[in-house]
Amino acid sequence: MLLIDFISTSNSSLGERVNCVCHQCGKTFTSLGGLKKHQMTHTGEKPFQCSECGKGFTAQGNLKIHQRIHTGEKPYQCSQCQKSFSRLAHYKDHQQTHREEKPYHCNDCGKSFSYFKSLKCHQMIHKGENLHHCSVCGKGFAIRGNLKTHLQTHTKEKPHQCSECGKRFSRAHDLKKHKLLHTGQKTYHICQCGKSFTELGNLRTHQRTHTGEKPFCCSFCGRTFLRAGDLKSHQRTHTGEKPFICAICGTSFAQSGNLKVHQITHTKERPYPCTVCDKGFTTPGSLKLHMRTHTGERPFLCSACGKGFTASGQLKRHQECHMRDTVQSSPSEDTGVAVASK
Template identity: 45%
Template sequence: MDTVKQSLKEASIFTHSQERPFKCSDCGSNFKRAADLREHERIHTEERPFSCSHCTKTFRTSSNLRQHQRVHTGERPFTCSVCGKGFTQLSSLLKHKVTHTQERPFKCSDCGRGFKSSGELMSHKRFHTAEGLFTCSVCGKGFNRSSHLQTHQRVHRFKSSSNLRKHHRVHTKEKPFPCSVCGKGFTQLSSLLKHKSTHTQERAFQCTDCGTGFESSHELLIHQRVHTGERPFSCSHCTKRFKRLSTLRIHQRVHTGEKPFPCSVCGKGFTQSSSLLRHNVTHTKERPFKCSD
């Protein structure tokens, strides 16, 4: 019994000590336990011995596998004591709890402004950097947001002087093609022709599968993906695919932490303008949805 007590005492002392006797031969990192070293070495060997029984994903640690499997089982063992919302990870619960308080523990070291999450702080700090995090591969210009980079890259996409002239109208506000019915102006003749169908209710582009009509060939092309199941726009961060490029851009903000639509009242950021508009109502007494009964 004394031997057991002595072993437990020694283990406790070792846990709280700074001693790290297990060294990685690849990078020199030190660890307290041999098990920690073995787990770390998988970074170098790329070994992922823990595979998910529901999909093809593999993991370096059993704990990462357990967390992932909750995606399939729907298990959410970490519950918010305020609103009852469940989470798959403790870290997600802790991040969520801040939304119930006015606490903003993540402070900007440049201006002192506080944020509720590290993602919001990281997005904000880009405005203080002299050089943007998102760099154009053509001219090397840097931007604070990926959406700003995508907008800029259009400058490099003009193959003819006529296309460039059309584009310049975005900046000059010139709209040389007016609608004879309502007077609305357009930068391109094709846009005017497309607009005119809104006055006639004409839907010249018919789906051969279901017969639904559309005002433009582009709208028809997007619709047909409902029948074909085609999702040509894939996320570079995960395996998700999308029917529309705009939907992919919105989704990618989940990975980048980008929230380009900030609330002018409280500063909270949103990935979509619709989410911001919905949030804005929380600052007013407005109740726009009326019951007809």
């Protein structure tokens, strides 16, 4: 039951004004409805529930906005690029991307921003600052939105559902990419080398392989990286952080891929079968290596003798033999006589 400490009224030329005060925090409201809505933040009450996923909200308007996730409704359309948004705030933020003036520049990578707060948020990527931490596993994130997405890996929540096939996703971006499978629509961003990408971000990352740009710098050792994700993974070698924990045995890992490979030791699953001999493998890389035993492919060639190998490790060991032979057959500094190799 909602409690109200007092309701005071005062007469004025504009009519009667009502002041409703919250008994818990002292905040004042001009209407009883406003007070009741506010007090739900103290009681935790969420009377408006989504019929699709069961998520609760304190206000009907918030529920209506949330339901657009399921319906795919995006009523706010940009008149300049036709991009649509489900929230008015996101639409307004997007409109600023069309502003010509971007006075705030990142000193690390040169990227420009319309707002100072956008620059500050971006700079956290370079600094590796993690201000927002997961209450379940302790993993840190530079951006609150990324933490919110990460929490869904613990709750298994997948609020974004495909209207065509019913498949669910934890991120709206993943749903959007999935829908392209149904529509057949593909937007290609083409690099000067001819390689094409469906994601503009992937094109920009790829272009750094041409320019040599590595804008993400490790604050511990100064090593630089092409991608923010690569920097984050690398920094764990300094911090010792192992945020990916096996739910079965409790073993922790620095990389999510290593956890996935480890989990197969419990399930005995071999999800990657060979189409030639039906042998199963735990990783795509293991399968690819095995397939070369059937195809005879030896893509790793020795520059000294031309011999080919199926794996880079085999080539590396082979090249060490050439290096040893070179050292053993080199002339002696004192006598100038070649030392015969045994």
